[in-house]
Amino acid sequence: MPKGQGMQLTAAAAAELGRQAAVAGTPGMMHLDLVDGTCERWVIRIRPGRLAGVPVARADGITLFAPGDQGERLNTLELDYRGDLSGGGFLIRTGRDHRVCACGAAFGPADEPSPGGSTSTK
Template sequence: MNQTAGLKITARAAAELCRQAACGGEPGAMALELVPGSCEAWAIQLRAGTGEAAIARSDGITLYGHSHQLQLLQGLQLDFQSSLSGGGFLLRGGEQIRSCPCGAAFTPRG
């Protein structure tokens, strides 16, 4: 796992990001945006393409985001979990965040 802005990307997440980027016509580039969440303060949105700043790199994918949101992502890990009923990206951060059961929304602690 490589990191740029303190956000880590697991191998599973990198593989799915690469797949989605290629399907979206932007191989190797995905953009992450934090938007106000309904169950926690912030939720993640991902789309194929580039953005303002490279925030993480791993296994053939560069993840872009807004520079003013970098501090919120510091020390977090982006993972991907799949199941028979679907899958999704999860943000993990241990004691640093409170996560929604969906895993895609969080509130920083402290």
């Protein structure tokens, strides 16, 4: 992962990734990949371990891996985590190049129409 490039992790996201990795028995390693979404083009899927791929983000003792061909799509994204008493989840924040769904876990290119005509927020 070249310095200054890659996905950014907030402190909350790094802490939750680290917690999940430790519980799964893969301390310091988590894997993110993009799967087809319904509200936007891609949805993030996060699993423990390295699985396959290249590092796309590092923060606070956690390395997040992703398939090599998905790295470019992740470069301008920031991964955050929000939790409360009823649960929690990972959220994506992005710049002008992408559109993020109201669910917070799906995104797509700003210059493409949303799948199914659903409403998205930026």
